[in-house]
Amino acid sequence: MKTTREIALGRVTGGYQYLSDQDDPNCRHVVKVDWQNRVPRAVVKQDLLYTLGSAISIFSPSRNNAVARLEHLLAHSEDPGALGAGSTPSTPRQQHDDVVDDPESKPNVAEVAADQITTRIGEEFSGHGFAHLVAELLRAEGFEVDEAPPGADGGIDITAGRGLLGLESPKLIVQVKTGQIGSEVVAQLNGLVSTHGADYGLLATWTGLSKPARDAVKHQRFRVKVWDSTDVIDALQRNYERLPEDIRARVPLQRVWMLRDES
Structure with missing residues (x-):
């Protein structure tokens, strides 16, 4: 969420729909989502932020136990890190699976800098x-x-x-x-x-x-x-x-x- 620098988390609850009466052509292809939580970027560790910043809109993350961490974020509003909260280390295949999108190849430099400052403040203060x-x-x-x-x-x-x-x-x-x-x-x-x-x-x-x-x-x-x-x-x-x-x-x-x- 660009205005509040939060990350919205939810679950898909329905299949694909085409909204022909939607004025904005970019908002006609939709799936139903139950938005269940919003967390500030400050609680998400940098490696997971890179993954969530993928250049592709739809992708399946596997690096650094991303799925287990997203589940934990949804339930507890905190990121346990790559080896925390019931997550298991990634297998070599998971780490190099070409089917899974890589983190963004062209990151937003200003956003990355803000995330780094956020992490430092959280550690120091x-x-x-x-x-x-x-x-x-x-x-x-x-x-x-x-x-x-x-x-x-x-x-x-x-x-x-x-x-x-x-x-x-x-x-x-x-x-x-x-x-x-x-x-x-x-x-x-x-x-x-x-x-x-x-x-x-x-x-x-x-x-x-x-x-x-x-x-x-x-x-x-x-x-x-x-x-x-x-x-x-x-x-x-x-x-x-x-x-x-x-x-x-x-x-x-x-x-x-x-x-x-x-x-």
Whole structure:
């Protein structure tokens, strides 16, 4: 899903159909699919992302236990890796079967770079470290920030505001989660915004929101904002030169200019 950088997972439930009344000629050839889960790209390991980026629309993956991992993603919203969660090592025939499509032969360089940055952030800033990264990104955006120490925080990981003392609007209450966020977290944050007299609530999540949580955020769109992994990476790239040296050392980036693919 290009707009949210998520991967949709489902099962085919019906055979081929031709929709003659469909205005878009590219959408007339269909099969019925029961879409059962959406996971952020951040939870999928790089080798499986390469496979899912195949240049062919329809293909049968076999490398690195892709099928077992996709089943696990569908059920648990996490990628166990090539040798995890009941998967078995690929046989030599599976690894070299010419019938199975190879991973994409012409990868999207920008997307590959974003995936690599995502993987590095996930490795370097787990647990409370992710909250610290979000705090530094807010500081780079011009906020005065107060970070809660590790441990029980009453639902408030970060408070932020504009001005010399951080008392000017917009004033933010921030919750940071590395796991998937449920609707109860959205409700809690909304209550904290009112209780503490803040203007907005910010949910920073590395692995996305459950469907009930996404629906809850839609109903609070003028009060609660979400930063997912894509927003965090955008903020990091936008403010990279203003971030502390230790952050830049843990995520070393360089800017590269290249010709745009106009095909």
